[in-house]
Amino acid sequence: MRFSKFLCPTLREDPSEAETASHRLMLRGGMIRQVASGIYTLLPLGLRVIRKVETIVREEMSRAGAQEVFMPAVLPAELWKESGRWDVMGKELLRIKDRNEREFCFGPTHEEIITDLVRREIRSYRDLPRNFFQIQTKFRDEVRPRFGLMRCREFTMKDAYSFDINEEGAKASYDQMYEAYHRIFSRCGLRFSVVDADSGNIGGSQSQEFMVLADSGEDEIIRCPGCGYSANSEKADGVISKIPEAKMPNQMEKRETPGKSTVSDVASFLEVPEGRLIKTLIYKTDTMYLAVLLPGDREVNEIKLKSALQAQHLGLASAQEIQELTGGPLGFSGPVGLKIEKGKIERILVDGLIEKDESYVVGANEKDVHLVGVVAGKDFSMQEVLDLHRTREGDQCVKCQAVLQSDRGIEVGHIFRLGTKYSEIMQATFSDPKGELKPSIMGCYGIGIGRTAAAAIEQNHDARGVIFPPSLAPFDVAVIPVQVTNEDLKREGERLYALLADSGLDVLLDDREESAGAKFKDLDLMGIPGKITVGKKGLAQGKVEVKMRWQEESQFIDPSELVDWVRSIPQAWDTRSSKVA
RNA sequence: CGGGGCGUAGCUCAGCUUGGUAGAGCGCUACGUUCGGGACGUAGAGGUCGCUGGUUCAAAUCCAGUCGCCCCGACCA
Numbered sequence: 201m202r203f204s205k206f207l208c209p210t211l212r213e214d215p216s217e218a219e220t221a222s223h224r225l226m227l228r229g230g231m232i233r234q235v236a237s238g239i240y241t242l243l244p245l246g247l248r249v250i251r252k253v254e255t256i257v258r259e260e261m262s263r264a265g266a267q268e269v270f271m272p273a274v275l276p277a278e279l280w281k282e283s284g285r286w287d288v289m290g291k292e293l294l295r296i297k298d299r300n301e302r303e304f305c306f307g308p309t310h311e312e313i314i315t316d317l318v319r320r321e322i323r324s325y326r327d328l329p330r331n332f333f334q335i336q337t338k339f340r341d342e343v344r345p346r347f348g349l350m351r352c353r354e355f356t357m358k359d360a361y362s363f364d365i366n367e368e369g370a371k372a373s374y375d376q377m378y379e380a381y382h383r384i385f386s387r388c389g390l391r392f393s394v395v396d397a398d399s400g401n402i403g404g405s406q407s408q409e410f411m412v413l414a415d416s417g418e419d420e421i422i423r424c425p426g427c428g429y430s431a432n433s434e435k436a437d438g439v440i441s442k443i444p445e446a447k448m449p450n451q452m453e454k455r456e457t458p459g460k461s462t463v464s465d466v467a468s469f470l471e472v473p474e475g476r477l478i479k480t481l482i483y484k485t486d487t488m489y490l491a492v493l494l495p496g497d498r499e500v501n502e503i504k505l506k507s508a509l510q511a512q513h514l515g516l517a518s519a520q521e522i523q524e525l526t527g528g529p530l531g532f533s534g535p536v537g538l539k540i541e542k543g544k545i546e547r548i549l550v551d552g553l554i555e556k557d558e559s560y561v562v563g564a565n566e567k568d569v570h571l572v573g574v575v576a577g578k579d580f581s582m583q584e585v586l587d588l589h590r591t592r593e594g595d596q597c598v599k600c601q602a603v604l605q606s607d608r609g610i611e612v613g614h615i616f617r618l619g620t621k622y623s624e625i626m627q628a629t630f631s632d633p634k635g636e637l638k639p640s641i642m643g644c645y646g647i648g649i650g651r652t653a654a655a656a657i658e659q660n661h662d663a664r665g666v667i668f669p670p671s672l673a674p675f676d677v678a679v680i681p682v683q684v685t686n687e688d689l690k691r692e693g694e695r696l697y698a699l700l701a702d703s704g705l706d707v708l709l710d711d712r713e714e715s716a717g718a719k720f721k722d723l724d725l726m727g728i729p730g731k732i733t734v735g736k737k738g739l740a741q742g743k744v745e746v747k748m749r750w751q752e753e754s755q756f757i758d759p760s761e762l763v764d765w766v767r768s769i770p771q772a773w774d775t776r777s778s779k780v781a
Numbered sequence: 782c783g784g785g786g787c788g789u790a791g792c793u794c795a796g797c798u799u800g801g802u803a804g805a806g807c808g809c810u811a812c813g814u815u816c817g818g819g820a821c822g823u824a825g826a827g828g829u830c831g832c833u834g835g836u837u838c839a840a841a842u843c844c845a846g847u848c849g850c851c852c853c854g855a856c857c858a
Contacts, residue, residue: 212807212819213793217851237850343782343855461858479858499856516857531858563858590856664818682817717818724818735817745817 201675203710208245210722220416222657223348225666229725231674238345238353245726248674248706249653250356254335256387256671257358257647264380266331266360271313273337277303279312282626288512294341306339311622311644314361318640319628325365328630328640329373333360335649349650350610351418356649363623363640365632370641374406374617377645381410381613384647388656389669389773390612395421396431397614398503404618404644411609412655421609422591426602432611434503437587438595438604440553443495444473448559449573452536458568461531463496466570470561473497477561478554478574480533482522482545485511489525489544493535493580494551494589496561501590508549508586526565534562535580536571548581551588610655611648618642657727666727667749670770675708676700677730677766678723682716693734696744696762703763724749729769732762750776 208230217234218224226232231246242250258268274296280286286293286305294306307313314332322328338357345353362373378394385392390412397409409432411421422436423429431437460466467474477496482489483505490509492500506514519530525544526533535548554560556577564571576582593606622628623639632638653672660667670676677700681693690711697709708728710719716735723731731747733754738745743756746765750773757765 209791211792216787216793219852234850346852463858466858481856481858496858502856516855519858522858529858533858680817685816715816715818715820717816717820720818722819733817737817 201706201708203708204712206245206708207243208722208726209243210725218348220347220350220658221661222350222416222654225657225661225725225727226348226654229666229727232348234348238342238351240349240352240354245674246653249668249672250649252672252674253388253649253652254356254358256384257335257649260380260384260387261333261358261360263383264331264376266333266362266380268334269314269317269332270334271307271310271317271336273307273339274304275307275310275313277305279316279626280305283312283315283622284625285312290513292340292342294339307336308338308340309357309644309646310334310336310359311361311618311642312626315622315626315628315642318361318363319623319626322363322628322640323630325630325632329362329364329369331360331362331373331377333358333645347416347418347654349654350416352650355651358647358649360645362643362645363628364642365630365638365640367641370617370619370643374615374643377615377643378408381615381645381647385410385412385612385652387671388652389660389671390652390656391659392612393421393423393430393607393609395423395609396429396435398432398435398507399616404616404621407614407616409609409611410613410615410647411607412612412652412659413607414610414655414658415608416658417608417610419609419611421607422593422595423605423607424597424600424602425605426597426600429597429599431591433591433606434501436591436604437598438591439598440595443553443555443558444475446472446476448472448476448561450559452571452573452575452579454564455570455572456568457532457570460568460570461529466561467496470570470572472561472572476559478535478576480535480538480563482517482525482533484515484517484521485509486513487511488546489517489521490547490549491533491535491538491545492549492551492588493554495553498551498553498589500588504586505549505588508588528563528565528569529567532563532565532567532569534565534571534574536562536574537565538580547584549588550576550582550585552585553589554582554585556582610651610658612652612655613645613647615645616643618644661727662750664721665725668727668729670729670773673727673729675706675728676769677705677732678708678710678726678728679732679734680710680716680719680723681734682719683735684711684713688739689734689736692739696732696734700763700766703766705763705766729773730766748772748776 210230211228215227232240296304335358339354342353364370392412395409397407399407420433422433460469474497475495478493479496481492522530559573559575561572562574595604620639629637629639657666679697681689684690700707729749733745744759745754747754
């Protein structure tokens with residue numbers, strides 16, 4: 201490719217909208233342009249990177265025995281209604297109507313569609329197991345798209361679906377995908393870890409996420425240095441050894457707390473550690489109101505709460521609702537005297553960190569009043585005790601008691617054991633050897649293609665720009681004649697370009713009439729691993745000047761070694777000493 | 782959905798408070814001089830000041846509405 205013909209509008213300055221490294225560098229490097237919030241055009245350079253990721257994914261999926269299909273992007277509502285997710289998905293699902301007012305959606309994922317295909321086409325245990333995958337455009341109307349390709353509304357996803365005759369088979373299919381994902385992300389040059397995850401509205405019994413470690417990641421990973429346990433903090437379990445000490449009366453007493461409605465205000469006003477407060481959160485689901493009690497210094501894990509309640513929607517009650525339900529204003533709710541009544545608060549859930557017979561501070565359900573010396577289990581009921589808090593760094597591992605640590609991660613892949621959630625409801629059955637009809641055991645497996653590329657940039661860049669892992673780089677090497685007006689340099693550049701291209705390498709020839717400095721800046725920004733500088737220095741001594749993106753100094757090699765040098769770049773990447781952050 | 786910010790040339794932004802013929806740097810075009818880490822000179826092109834309405838003799842500027850984009854939050858009891 202000749203740079204002079206290549207659409208790669210690099211930007212000298214940082215675009216104002218970009219915060220994270222990958223977003224900023226993909227815009228500056230001329231890889232993407234935004235069309236609408238969370239919707240992007242991939243420019244030639246960016247597309248090349250995406251294609252590299254896709255190629256790796258395709259190779260590893262076939263190697264793992266999956267076969268490629270291509271399902272539609274626009275999906276009829278009926279299938280979604282059949283699975284029940286038409287109502288569950290909410291506003292994230294982009295709903296559209298055709299000219300006959302028939303309902304469709306733009307596919308956010310394809311369980312329903314593949315299950316529909318399989319129930320029509322696969323009838324016997326002899327046809328199983330099977331695994332189908334596709335690389336397709338999805339649309340999810342995200343609450344808040346951000347960070348360029350990291351959280352888009354429209355994005356490219358590889359999704360795979362396995363169908364097995366029994367649990368052992370399903371487990372084997374899952375393990376196979378686990379291995380394939382390991383190979384894929386390793387080949388993409390990423391440092392990642394696999395964590396236990398919540399399966400969200402996809403459903404199923406077990407799921408794990410592949411997390412690329414990066415400070416800009418939107419997910420928190422909880423990791424145990426003792427036993428190696430690691431999980432998304434949404435899913436992680438942890439314990440604390442003991443609750444904080446506090447001076448507290450033995451009997452329940454009222455205390456005036458004028459205007460102190462937050463945990464930190466009340467705690468400092470009453471001189472009690474936040475862990476000795478109980479916050480009482482009033483939630484509402486599709487069917488009822490409920491109270492959730494947890495230590496003041498803790499946060500509710502709404503994912504756990506939602507699954508404990510088996511609720512489809514979950515949200516906090518409004519200030520007005522709280523006043524009506526508890527008799528007191530927001531900020532002063534408490535469990536003492538809280539009545540359980542049909543149509544009002546129907547359940548009181550107590551987090552497992554609240555200890556029976558210990559005394560706490562709670563709201564009095566009365567403006568500007570809190571209660572101190574409230575004994576858990578005596579002054580209020582602890583009938584429903586559940587694990588509802590969000591685990592955090594510093595808690596102890598439930599398995600080995602080591603102190604848990606936390607990292608930030610970008611979720612690039614997610615694998616699920618679905619069981620029969622979809623096959624049962626949609627009747628995707630097969631005949632077993634006895635002739636009985638059974639639902640297939642399913643698994644599903646996703647990879648965010650664009651997000652993987654973005655994550656690679658998050659992990660591999662420096663002040664000058666991207667440093668693509670060679671496996672994802674848009675070009676293997678760039679040839680830069682420092683002066684194209686100099687006929688000798690121009691001719692030599694053309695010669696090397698032809699030589700390398702003829703060897704099957706992806707080469708970019710920077711034949712633009714730019715200054716050498718401008719070309720170097722652009723090439724560094726674009727992150728191409730190999731750089732061949734064609735200048736008088738090398739020409740004079742009959743050598744070729746070469747440098748890898750992550751190296752500081754050029755070296756001069758014999759022209760006969762050039763092709764081998766370019767081919768050696770991937771190995772050099774793997775063994776490079778100065779890994780970049 | 783709540784809070785905040787922004788919308789002026791391809792990009793980054795100034796001008797708006799105090800209304801009076803639209804600005805800078807970078808980029809782009811032409812010519813010349815340069816030429817190993819974003820060169821210089823000269824001459825040029827390029828803008829319905831997001832959109833709609835209002836106030837006014839006069840609106841980028843004041844007012845109202847609207848659309849779009851970004852950020853923070855959505856864990857607050």
